Amino acid sequence: MTSPVPSVDLRLVDLLRHDLTAADFTVPGVEAVVGPTAAAALHREQDVPARRAVAAVLRAVADPAAVLTALWVLGEDVTRRQVDAALPGLGADGAVALGLVEASGQGADDAVRAAVDLRPYAAQDAVGEVTWWLASDLSELQTGRRLAADHVLGAGGASLTLAQVTMRDPRGRVLDLGTGCGIQALHAARHAGSVVATDISRRALAFAAFNAALDQPDAVTALDLREGSMLEPVTGERFDLVVSNPPFVITPRTGAAGGGASGLPDYEYRDGGRAGDDLVRDLVVGLGEVLEPGGVAQLLGNWEHRRGEPWTERVGSWLDAAGLDGWVVQREVLDPAEYAETWLRDGGSTSDRDPAVWADAYGAWLDDFASRDVEAVGFGIVTLRRPDPAAAPAGRVTLRRLEEHTGSVRQPLGAHLAAVLAAHDRLQGLDDDALAAQRLVVAPDVTEERYLTPGAADPNVVLLRQGDGLGRAVHASTSLAALTGASDGELTVGQITGAIAALFDVSATDLAAELLPAVRGLVTDGFLLLPQ
Structure with a gap:
């Protein structure tokens, strides 16, 4: 009820x-x-x-x-x-x-x-710390009953992840697509001129209005709440930033788990009503219509790993169809059985204590995945940007990056993602000669690790490790490690390269051809910083 x-x-x-x-x-x-x-x-x-x-x-x-x-x-x-x-x-x-x-x-x-559920909420995003209270529907833990189909979820792990990875530079208009209890809209209101928050659920919008009144009384008038599905409520409008934790869960559309008489209902907060990962694909492809030039969209999503098709090709085809700059970081991969178990528990089937219901719904999930040759399901962060003709000639796409990073990250990640995009953009305007003329500085969170065989004079492996952001580790050659260590803003990349070439008695031209691509990677990922 x-x-x-x-x-x-x-x-x-x-x-x-x-x-x-x-x-x-x-x-x-x-x-x-x-x-x-x-x-x-x-x-x-x-x-x-x-x-x-x-x-x-x-x-x-x-x-x-x-x-x-x-x-x-x-x-x-x-x-x-x-x-x-x-x-x-x-x-x-x-x-x-x-x-x-x-x-x-x-x-x-x-x-x-x-x-209702009313509880304190604390988080840190790229702007700073927040301490609020959030109202949502009572959970299964509190009621002992299965969730209603129109259940309004509070701020879970996915909500917090999106809040922390979102870039928080000042923005004019922001769209929170699928606002739920309004948590992303509340975060966005701290750095936006105005926020439009949409949801297919009228109940969710009511909770979002209440939370805005409770937590941001001075900014509540800047929050425009609209009912509707996906991008329909904002047709013809443009935004500087779009954030979305959409109903991305891949749920069988037929059989018990797809809303049959004995199975789980379709939950509005997680089930988008489309087969497979079509909802996330359609959102990625369609977001360019509502982005201003230079506008950014950040969302969470699931995508299927189908037999014989690398996930990077599948999701990459969505980016190609969108015509947007794209950066996708896959954070987790579940096999079909793990995925079914995760969302069966989320839906409250365990509270029924009915093995037949569990087995029927579980089987429907496995059959659904088998029908499309799905071997696994990925979860991750999608960052999109509409190319700005002022920055990229003729609005040309310059960023296409799909990678897997399942290790720990340093949250909040939003400032790091923004810095990576900014470094990428600056590098687009630097050819090799211009890059060689830069006076780079090693980032303060970077450390070097050396691994030696006992008794050896030289290391077998040199790692440059990032303490902030995605916590990347890069295998570095001796010369790249030397260049990084010497990058203190005094000498140019070309000068350091020449000195290393003289030390190792190698051709400076050949060494530059080896090092400059690696330096670009280190600048892009924040190991080395361009001068301001």
């Missing part, structure tokens, strides 16, 4: 914000109540340690943060007396009026129950 959505009464929302702040209902505040072990368990969707910790606190003292954690994070009943004490300005009646709770009566000891 679908629950109501919160209402936006600005007077009551102001009281709520003041009370939540006073109660220290923050990420650190909740962790102080439940302890680090229980907080970590909550991140794994295990609530038993947190329930035990909150109960122990409330037996000892009427702590406001503990009351609100029990109510909104854990979905437990509390009393009207406890809510009135924890939210002295808003009170239980105000929380009922906002649609945040339901009360069984007017007595001090009557039960109050959460109608």
